[in-house]
Amino acid sequence: MGRTKINVILLIILKLFLVGTTTGEETNENNRKIDELCSSYTYKSVKPLLNYFKQVRNELDQSDIKEKHISEINADLMIKYHEIVAIHEKLMKEAFQLDEYKNQIIRKENDLQLCQSKVDKLESEINSQQTTINQLTLHLLDKSNKLEICEDQLKKLNSSVIEKDEKISEYSATIQNITENQKTISLKLEGSQAMLLKKDKDIEICHAEIIKLNRTSHNNNNPSSCLPFGDHPGVHEIEVSGVGSFDVLCDSQLAGPGWIVIQQRIGGEENFTRDWATYREGFGSLDSDFFLGLEKMYRLTSLQQYELYIHLVTLNGSIFYARYDDFKISDEDHGYALSLGKFKGNIRDSMRDHENMEFTTFDRDNDASYDNCAARHKCGWWYKDCCHCNLNGLYGNNLYWYSGTVNILKEAKMLIRPKEDKNK
Numbered sequence: 001m002g003r004t005k006i007n008v009i010l011l012i013i014l015k016l017f018l019v020g021t022t023t024g025e026e027t028n029e030n031n032r033k034i035d036e037l038c039s040s041y042t043y044k045s046v047k048p049l050l051n052y053f054k055q056v057r058n059e060l061d062q063s064d065i066k067e068k069h070i071s072e073i074n075a076d077l078m079i080k081y082h083e084i085v086a087i088h089e090k091l092m093k094e095a096f097q098l099d100e101y102k103n104q105i106i107r108k109e110n111d112l113q114l115c116q117s118k119v120d121k122l123e124s125e126i127n128s129q130q131t132t133i134n135q136l137t138l139h140l141l142d143k144s145n146k147l148e149i150c151e152d153q154l155k156k157l158n159s160s161v162i163e164k165d166e167k168i169s170e171y172s173a174t175i176q177n178i179t180e181n182q183k184t185i186s187l188k189l190e191g192s193q194a195m196l197l198k199k200d201k202d203i204e205i206c207h208a209e210i211i212k213l214n215r216t217s218h219n220n221n222n223p224s225s226c227l228p229f230g231d232h233p234g235v236h237e238i239e240v241s242g243v244g245s246f247d248v249l250c251d252s253q254l255a256g257p258g259w260i261v262i263q264q265r266i267g268g269e270e271n272f273t274r275d276w277a278t279y280r281e282g283f284g285s286l287d288s289d290f291f292l293g294l295e296k297m298y299r300l301t302s303l304q305q306y307e308l309y310i311h312l313v314t315l316n317g318s319i320f321y322a323r324y325d326d327f328k329i330s331d332e333d334h335g336y337a338l339s340l341g342k343f344k345g346n347i348r349d350s351m352r353d354h355e356n357m358e359f360t361t362f363d364r365d366n367d368a369s370y371d372n373c374a375a376r377h378k379c380g381w382w383y384k385d386c387c388h389c390n391l392n393g394l395y396g397n398n399l400y401w402y403s404g405t406v407n408i409l410k411e412a413k414m415l416i417r418p419k420e421d422k423n424k
Contacts (some may be wrong), residue, residue, distance in 0.1 A: 230257025
């Protein structure tokens, strides 16, 4: 409480002092008046206190000024702070935008690299295509030069053709004259052929008489082979156990005397697309194309050892032969299977591929093929799958003998002869 009173007194005194000292001049004036009016001891004792309060007031004034200045500085600082915050926010936004720009720049750089790669690839393709174009251009120039050369040659050929046409016209006139002469010769030839046919008939009659005389001289005992007719080739009658008597064509020119022709292709029109029964019995004409018959062949070769001689003439006139020393075929129950023996000849042994094979016709399939070879080749034969040679085939590409290349045949003959009598 006492301290409060002291403070109140001090405040009153201070107030009085402040009121009295509003300005420097007023202070001096008051001091002077106080000195004049108050010269007592009490005033003198209070004066130091007043001076102290004066000093305090000055300090307070300075403090207020500083506080005001500080407030102003704080206000400025707050303004600057808000400005800094705003600048910071702006910087953050700009930094974010800068990051976006950086990301965009990175993406653009990647896109640019991809584009550059595409450009490099396209440039490479363009260079390659340019090289191809250059090559094609050179090729085109070469073709153009060749075309010019061809055109020159064509012109020369056209000139040559015109010359040839003129020569052909001349030759045509000559041919016409020759044709007229040929007609005259043909008439003469027809007359000669008529006379020749008459002679042939006379020869046949004589030959028949010779055969008749031969049969009479042998007391009607027919041989079983052509060996007795070695000096008289042609058609003779033989007799074989199991099939009786039948005519055969004997040959003594191709490989010596005494051969029986069992198959012949000499350009006739005989049809070899036959069934099993027909191949078994035989067919054709002895003076043209024929097949002796499987049963007759079996009966002949079952009596004794026979050799086989095959005579071949190609389209260009080349002559070949194939010879086998032990030819035979089995009976019908075993499909008339083929056996050959040792080979000798001036052509490849293509018949060997057919050895041990049974005979096949379009109505009896005994071959090793997935289909019927006889139906495919339109003839019977000892097929395997199918054939390296086919002497019963149709004239043309189907009548052939394979020897590394296909030899197309115009003639073929198969002949047999008893082996033990070959030197008689």
